[in-house]
Amino acid sequence: MAQPTIARPETETFVRNVWYIAALRSEVGESLLGRTILGISVVLYRTRAGKVAALRNRCPHRGYPLTEGKLGDDDVIACGYHGFRFGPDGTCLSVPGQDKIPGRSDVRSFPVTENGPFVWIWMGDPELADPAGIPAETGFADPDFRFVSGNVVIDANHELIADNVLDLSHESFIHATKIGTREVAETPITSSSSESRWLVQASRIMRDVECPPTYRERTGLRSPIDREQHINFFVPSLYVLDTMVVAAESRHDPADGPRRAYHGKVIYGLTPLSERQTHYFFAIGRDYAQDDPEMDASVQEGQLCLIDEDAYAVGVLQNLMDTEGPEFEVSIRLDTAALIARRMLARRLRAEAKG
Incomplete structure (x- = not known):
């Protein structure tokens, strides 16, 4: 019809x-x-x-x-x-x-x-x-991952939330008691993009770094660890973060056998409710503790706590923008992925407007 x-x-x-x-x-x-x-x-x-x-x-x-x-x-x-x-x-x-x-x-x-x-x-x-246009990078078809999902509404524009998740250096400050360590903010990122897929990519690789509390509790690892973060952000709304933590290679004794790497996936769907509110859907995947309902509950609770911390920060920004308007911003190298995403969003809106 x-x-x-x-x-x-x-x-x-x-x-x-x-x-x-x-x-x-x-x-x-x-x-x-x-x-x-x-x-x-x-x-x-x-x-x-x-x-x-x-x-x-x-x-x-x-x-x-x-x-x-x-x-x-x-x-x-x-x-x-x-x-x-x-x-x-x-x-x-x-x-x-x-x-x-x-x-x-x-x-x-x-x-x-x-x-x-x-x-x-x-x-x-x-x-x-x-x-078929839903990216396979979500990993939902991968049997090695078990996912825990949920959703909340955040009182902020979806672009502010995209800025937040594309610059993970904020983990060192906003999430310092959970997943953040000083090395996250101190380690540079590499970034790239694919216009044909409206995709922004960013990676951070950390060696011999502190093991944050959340990873200690869930994996049993102790410092130092090797840690990786790889982001695929499909503008404007789908965020996929692949994470890996493993005992630091520099301290590994080959006699102890192969190192066990722990892999995770963080999927965020940033669906605008309005210009000032966003549906924040999440699915958190892991390749360990597959049949552990207590781990499911821990992951669910932990993710909601992280989102609550992020929601406070972007909510403060939204309130300032509503009352004072946009402010001049100083950007640094760690902002590269977020800046690429902003420009790509503007191009996608223009392309769609032209039909």
């Missing part, structure tokens, strides 16, 4: 032709879930056949949210205000008081797919929505 249009601001601030994480798979069931994405209210639910549907969460009659309605056993939503009925594809099936359904009574449906622990949504041109 022809998709109803949604009014756009004169100056677009969000990339739309990209897969955004909309929800955890576990959140979407046979009930109506409302979520605002890129400033647009969406309703998600799972049909009796198990397929996820995503519709504009506004009845075209008087704009009443469909989440205030009722989902029937036939997968049809009945608007809770005046009873307009809509199928999973957004087609208006009936209206009260007449047989003829008025034109433009359908609601917009959005392409969705499931990958890893997430439901993904495409807010742009549905003809371009290819699920």
Whole structure:
């Protein structure tokens, strides 16, 4: 069916032709879930056949949210205000008081797919929505990794959060009691980009460094360690961090056998709710303690603590920007990846605006 249009601001601030994480798979069931994405209210639910549907969460009659309605056993939503009925594809099936359904009574449906622990949504041109476009770098298909996932809302623009996760030197200060050591801020990064994939990459390799508290607790390693961080950031919203910690080679005795390296994956989906709020989805993977529910709980709790610390910092910045406006910034070499991402986002917005 022809998709109803949604009014756009004169100056677009969000990339739309990209897969955004909309929800955890576990959140979407046979009930109506409302979520605002890129400033647009969406309703998600799972049909009796198990397929996820995503519709504009506004009845075209008087704009009443469909989440205030009722989902029937036939997968049809009945608007809770005046009873307009809509199928999973957004087609208006009936209206009260007449047989003829008025034109433009359908609601917009959005392409969705499931990958890893997430439901993904495409807010742009549905003809371009290819699920194969979700990067394989997430590692969700890798059986060596066990993932723990969750989501929170942060009161800050998604670009501020991207700056935060692309410059991991803040770990030395914001996360000093958990995963940060002085070497993170003191070690240079190498960075590169791929315009064809809208990808920014950054790596930091640290040798003979302190083992931070979180890694000591989870792996049993003691200082010194060798530590690596490799970032793949798919502008504007998907962040993948591959980490590795291992006993320092400089202190290793070959008689002790091979060193055990511990690998982790950190997946962040930075889905804009609005210009000043962001859905922060996460999936944290590890290749150790695979069948340990206590480790799952520890990882979940630890990640929420890290996000809370980051949320405070970017929230402070957002409040200052709201009250005082943008400020002149001094950048250094450790900002390289974040600066590349900012410029790439601007180019992607311009390219999308040109069609």
